[in-house]
Amino acid sequence: MVITYTPGGIDKFFAEAGEPAPRRELPPPSATPPDVERLVEIGRRYDIDMRPMHLA
Secondary structure: OOOOOOOOOHHHHHHHHOOOOOOOOOOOOOOOOOOHHHHHHHHHHOOOOOOOHHHO
16 A cells, blocks of 8 residues: 655654654553544644544
């Protein structure tokens, strides 16, 4: 699978929305659900239009 994002800059979204890995291994599953509203707000700053069903 090849996925292309244009224009460039989505790396800045991932840097802001993500968190550094403490080790170079797959982390355990999170005990809390993702903060979808936070991700949507960060996405807006990078012209990413997310439309989660539960926020509609």
